[in-house]
Amino acid sequence: MVVSTLSPALVSKLEAAQRASRVLATLSTAQKNTALAAIADVIDANHVAILEANSLDIAAGESSGMTTGLLDRLRFTPERLTALAEAVRDVIGLPDPVGVVVRGNDMPNCIHLTEVRVPFGVIGAIYEARPNVTVDIAALCVKSGNASVLRGGSAAENTNTVTVALMQTALAAAGLPAEAIQSIDDLGREGATQLMTARGYVDVLIPRGSANLINAVVSESKVPVIETGAGVVHIFIDDSADIAQAVEIVHNSKVQRPSVCNALETLLVLDSVAETALPPILNRLAEAGVTLKGDDRTREIYPAAGIVTPADYATEHMSLEMSIRVVSSVDEAIEHIRMYSTKHTESILTNNVTNAEKFLAEVDAAVVMVNSSTRFTDGGEFGFGAEVGISTQKLHARGPMGLPELTSTKWLVRGSGHIRG
Numbered sequence: 001m002v003v004s005t006l007s008p009a010l011v012s013k014l015e016a017a018q019r020a021s022r023v024l025a026t027l028s029t030a031q032k033n034t035a036l037a038a039i040a041d042v043i044d045a046n047h048v049a050i051l052e053a054n055s056l057d058i059a060a061g062e063s064s065g066m067t068t069g070l071l072d073r074l075r076f077t078p079e080r081l082t083a084l085a086e087a088v089r090d091v092i093g094l095p096d097p098v099g100v101v102v103r104g105n106d107m108p109n110c111i112h113l114t115e116v117r118v119p120f121g122v123i124g125a126i127y128e129a130r131p132n133v134t135v136d137i138a139a140l141c142v143k144s145g146n147a148s149v150l151r152g153g154s155a156a157e158n159t160n161t162v163t164v165a166l167m168q169t170a171l172a173a174a175g176l177p178a179e180a181i182q183s184i185d186d187l188g189r190e191g192a193t194q195l196m197t198a199r200g201y202v203d204v205l206i207p208r209g210s211a212n213l214i215n216a217v218v219s220e221s222k223v224p225v226i227e228t229g230a231g232v233v234h235i236f237i238d239d240s241a242d243i244a245q246a247v248e249i250v251h252n253s254k255v256q257r258p259s260v261c262n263a264l265e266t267l268l269v270l271d272s273v274a275e276t277a278l279p280p281i282l283n284r285l286a287e288a289g290v291t292l293k294g295d296d297r298t299r300e301i302y303p304a305a306g307i308v309t310p311a312d313y314a315t316e317h318m319s320l321e322m323s324i325r326v327v328s329s330v331d332e333a334i335e336h337i338r339m340y341s342t343k344h345t346e347s348i349l350t351n352n353v354t355n356a357e358k359f360l361a362e363v364d365a366a367v368v369m370v371n372s373s374t375r376f377t378d379g380g381e382f383g384f385g386a387e388v389g390i391s392t393q394k395l396h397a398r399g400p401m402g403l404p405e406l407t408s409t410k411w412l413v414r415g416s417g418h419i420r421g
Contacts, residue, residue: 006194006201010187014122014149014201016179021121021147023177029096031176032143038170039139040088046166047081053158054131061129061155069259069318074129074156084132088139090385097404098145112414117407119145120203124195125388126217127208128153134160136386137206138167138181144406147180149202151192153209157185196221206401208389211316211342226401229366229392230316231261231344233374236333236359237281239273241349245371247280249349252373255288259318261390262345262377266313266323268333271297274326278302282324290320297326313340330355334362341365343392345377366392366399 006014024032043050054076061071097117104114123146127133134152141148152160160183168178184191196205199222207217211230218225235253237246253264269277278301282292286304293308305324312323313336327333337346347369348359356370367377367390377400379387384402391397397405 006198007187007190010184010191010194010198011201013179013182013184014198016177017122017147017149017182018201020177020180021119021145024142024145024147024180025098025119025121027145027176029098031174032096032145033092035142035171035174035176036088036092036139038174039135039142039167040085040092042166042170043081043085043088043135043163046162047078050081050159050162050166051076051078053162054156056158057131057156066129066155067319070129070155072257072259074131074159076131076159080132084135087380087386088135090380091139091143091403094143094385094403096143097407100404102409109418110416111418114412114414115409116412117404118410120406120408122147122149122202122204123406124149124151124198124202124205124223125208126151126153126192126195126205126213128210128213129155130208131156131159131163133208133389134163134183135167137388138164140386140388140403140406142171142176142180144403146406148182149195150181150183150185151195152183152185154185154188160185193220196223199223206388226389226391226397226405227393228389228401229261229344230342231263231390232265232314232316232340232342233262233345233347234266234268234333234337234341235264235347235349235374236268236270236327236330236337237273237277238270238330238348238350238352238355240352240355241273241277242351243273243277243280246277246349247284249347249371249373250281251284251288253347253375254285254290254322255320256373256375258320260375261316262374263318264322264374265315265317266325266336266340268325268327268336269298270330270333271326271328274298275301278324278326285322288320290322292322292324294324295326298324301326316342330358334359337363337365344390345369345374347372347374366390 100117102115164183205223292305294305345367346365379400388401
C-alpha cells in the first residue's frame with residue numbers, strides 16, 4: 001500500500017497505469033505488435049490534426065523567444081511524421097526482450113534457476129519541446145510490456161495532447177487498455193513535481209532535455225532515475241587523419257542537425273596538423289553559417305574565428321555555434337575531453353592505430369568513436385528502432401536505450417520440495 005500526498009488526479013492516472021502495466025506484462029509479442037501497427041497507422045492517418053496542433057505550439061514558441069534549436073526539436077513536418085510512424089514499425093520488427101533468459105543453471109541439489117527479463121512496470125518520462133519523444137517512448141514501452149506516464153511540457157502540450165489521444169485510440173482498437181499510455185501535461189508543473197515523488201506508483205523515471213531539467217529530476221526525484229545527459233560532444237583530429245574525410249565528418253557532425261544532443265560542440269586539432277586541417281574545415285563550417293570561436297592558436301591560423309572562453313567549452317549550444325582548440329598531444333586532447341565532456345559521444349579522426357586504441361580505451365563516454373560522425377549516436381542508427389534517450393550514467397544502461405534497457409530481471413526458482421539445511 002502506498003501512502004501518498006499526491007493529488008487525486010495524479011493518483012487516479014497512476015493507478016490506471018499500474019493496472020494497465022499488469023495487462024501489458026502478460027501479452028504475447030503478436031498482441032503488442034498489433035497495437036504498435038495500430039499506433040503507426042493512426043499517426044499516418046492523422047497528419048493534418050497533428051500538424052495543426054503542432055503549429056499552435058510553434059507559434060507560441062516563436063512568440064516566447066524560444067531558441068532556434070528548441071524550435072527545431074519542437075517542429076513536426078509531414079516528413080518527420082512519416083519517419084516517426086516508420087520508427088514505430090521498426091520496433092515491431094525488433095526482438096521482444098520480455099521473457100528472454102539471461103542466464104540459468106541447475107544447482108547440485110537439482111533446484112533449477114533461471115534469470116529472465118521482465119518489464120519495469122510503469123515508466124515515467126519528463127521531457128521538453130520534443131513531441132517525437134512522446135511516440136518513441138510510448139512505442140518502446142508497449143513492446144517492452146510497460147505502461148508509460150508522460151510529461152512532455154507546456155511547449156509541446158497541444159501536439160502531445162493530440163498524439164497521446166490518437167495512440168490511446170489505437171490501443172483500445174487493438175484490445176489493450178488505453179491507460180497504458182498517459183499524459184500528465186494537464187496537471188502542469190506541479191504534476192511533474194509530484195511524479196518525481198511517486199515512488200511506489202512509478203518504477204523508473206527518465207528525464208530528457210536540457211541539463212537544468214535533467215539535473216533537477218536527478219536531484220529531486222524519489223523515484224529511481226535513468227539519467228540521460230546533455231551532449232557536449234568533441235571530435236579530435238590527429239596528424240594522421242584524412243583531411244578531406246575530416247572536412248565531411250566535422251561538417252556532418254555539426255551542421256546536419258545542430259539542435260540534437262549528438263551534434264558536435266568542440267573541435268580539437270593536433271598542433272602539428274592544425275595549419276593544414278583548420279582552414280578547409282572551418283571554411284566549410286563558416287559557409288554553412290556556423291559561428292566559430294577558437295583559442296589563440298586557432299585564431300592565429302584562422303583570424304575570422306572569435307575568442308573562445310572556458311564557458312563556451314562547457315556549453316551544449318544546440319545551434320550553429322562551435323568551439324575550437326589546438327592541442328599539443330593526444331593526452332592533452334583526452335584531458336580536455338575529461339574536463340568538459342558530458343560523457344555522451346566522443347570521436348577521434350585518425351589513421352594511427354595506436355592513437356585510435358588509446359582514445360577508445362581512455363576516453364570515458366557512453367559512445368566513443370573512430371573516424372565517424374557523432375550523429376550516429378542514435379537508437380535508430382544503432383538498430384534499436386526508436387530510442388528512449390541516450391543514457392550517460394553507468395548503472396543499468398549506457399548509451400542509446402532501446403527495448404532491453406526498458407526491462408529488469410527476475411529469478412525463477414523451480415524446486416521439488418527442497419528445504420535448506
